[in-house]
Amino acid sequence: MERFDVVIVGGAAIGSAAAYFLAAAPDFTGSVLVLEKDFSYERCATARSAASIRHQFSTPENVRMSQYGTQFIRDIGLHLGVDGDAPDVAFHEAGYLFLATAPGRAVLEANHRIQRELGVDVALLGRDELKARFPWLEVGDLSAGSLGLSGEGWLDAYGLMRAFRRKAIALGVTYRQAEVVAVERDGHRARGVTLADGSRIACAVVINAAGTGARALARSAGIALPVESRKRCVFYFTSPAALPGCPLVIDASGAYFRPEGAGFICGISPPVDQDPECFDFEVTHDLFDEVLWPTLAARVPQFEAARVLNAWAGHYDVNTLDHNVILGAHPDVENLLFANGFSGHGLQHSPAVGRALSELVTGSGYRTLDLSRFGWARVLAGRPLREVNVV
Template identity: 75%
Template sequence: MKQVDVVIVGGAAVGSSAAYFLASQADFKGSVLVLEKDFSFEKCATTLSAASIRHQFSTPGNIEMSQFGTQFIQHIGEHLSVAGEAPDVGFHEEGYLFLASDAGRAILESNHRVQRNLNVDVTLLSPARLRERYPWMNTNDLSAGSLGLSGEGWLDAYSLMHGFRRKAISLGVQYRQAQVLSVKRQGRRIQSVSLSDGSTVNCSVLINAAGTGARTLAQSAGITLPVESRKRCVFHFTSSAQTPRCPMVIDPSGAYFRPEGKGYLCGISPAQEQDPECFDFEVQHTLFDEVLWPLLAARVPGFEAVRVKNAWAGHYDMNTLDHNLILGAHPEVDNFLFANGFSGHGLQQSPAVGRALSELVTYGDYRTLNLSAFGWQRILENRPLLEINVV
């Protein structure tokens, strides 16, 4: 039996970010142990994501978290260098382009006002300006587009995660490959976690950053966490189409595509009735053939001829109430902190959430971004904090 000040369950981007910020926090003097079930990280959401960051949300807190994420990535050498070597996350700052038909224009404009109030570098484009900027795009059915001019783009998700992890280890954080089976709770406190190898670790604070395994961990402490695993497929295709200045394009249909190497990445969420909780990693190839390809070809005529080169499936830890993060301690358990239900936003929000968790552990409240709106109270009151821009 071992005593650790802070145990973090989950060592991908969010858990390793929390570990880094705790270890680099001058006012935190404790020990940190990260428990990760698979050090290959092959199946974690971080590794299998589309690895993008955007400021174009409808919820102010989501905007502010991603703004900090961009700042962190742009100055990553100041934060995550080890022995003079900074991680290369390959940040392509090419922007997001949200497209809207007549039916979606009012929502696009409403989101734009929220974003501009928070100094997001974004502009609205008319169909004429869209045609001028992107002559390769079919704009006949469009009413407007919202383009991020700076701060948005895509990056190497694994390199960011590994950068957090490497820096945390250099600062004294311990990592252990282990599966957490259960937690021991007494009254308002978590006392320990039990591992699959039969060992037990006592802790003063427990952080749940377990992704799609978060609900099981919460249940073992008697807490109901409204998070489900939802499969999302990503397809990599090549095309002879020429698409200069191509950003991450979000079609009114919900389909997205962006450049990746000599080809493109794309995806779309399944229809709600075809999107049950799911834990397998089987690629839904019919999703590309029957849904995505027709949408891509309609938006970019040059995509009528494409070749799928690769495809994979990962999982969102979906907050079924409102598709937003659940952050902080449950009102009934003082020392059990949650960072779950990212619904696809985990990578881009990992720097801000890691910092927030370190503040909650060290000071008991937020010192930089006030993220209390993402706390448990709205969950218990069934009061959704709705995010309109879900991709």
């Protein structure tokens, strides 16, 4: 039977970030195998995301992970360059703008206080300030807006994932296209994984970075992981609208839009009672016609003439307990590490989570950023660590 020191299940942004940080760690000399079921990455969450990073979260650890992610992306050539070739992930540092009507202002202000305490470069704007800064915005029903002034924006998500992967391979990590169907246990330890073709691979540590496949993988090891796959649709549209200085705007309704090339992309999460677990990739076109178009046209009147040119569907791996990642080992299986349930913010946290996973493998705990509150303890106790700012 083949053996590796670490087997990572899932080779998109999280799995490849973990592989890179392990291979780059000066105190790790072991072997790493990344098992990814589809090397095209066509349907992974990384490739189908809105590809953005923000510091405006309500959970301090999420803020800090994003702050590290921004710095990592700014210095990406220092980290992920190979043979003098630095990757370019086209980071557009244009900010996020969260809008609130009167009922939502208290939440916006509470989040703002947390963010400012952590050094986030963010401004709380009143209605008149919003109109002065963004004259194309309809502000009549708004009470306030929170604008990220630096560190936030959007990037090439696929490019970031490929850069992690390329660097990891250059550092000696093995990648293999294969589907993992089970984690093998021996008491309180994982002893390896079983592949769809029946072959088995032994290892000292297993990392579950399987995205929407994470729950099934956990179940194979006898662990109930509260993560479900929820479909999210993204629409690309053109418009005669000229929106100078347009950030990524999160409307008070939950709808979002941002510039993309010669047009814009937009989306919105369905109401909770219309958001079942889902694994198909069929675009819900009525979502644009019946919800997004009238919502965005009311916020930006020039969007009345919007025309959809393209649309795609992807999936969030949603932690149904509190919309925060479940990170680290389950107490029943001490060498099976989880990094699941990102609920839409996995890409931007991939540098910090990859680093954290490498620290858990090579040491006794977190050394750079304490992420212990994201561990299994709160899940098993039923004590949610709820993230309010989920887009």
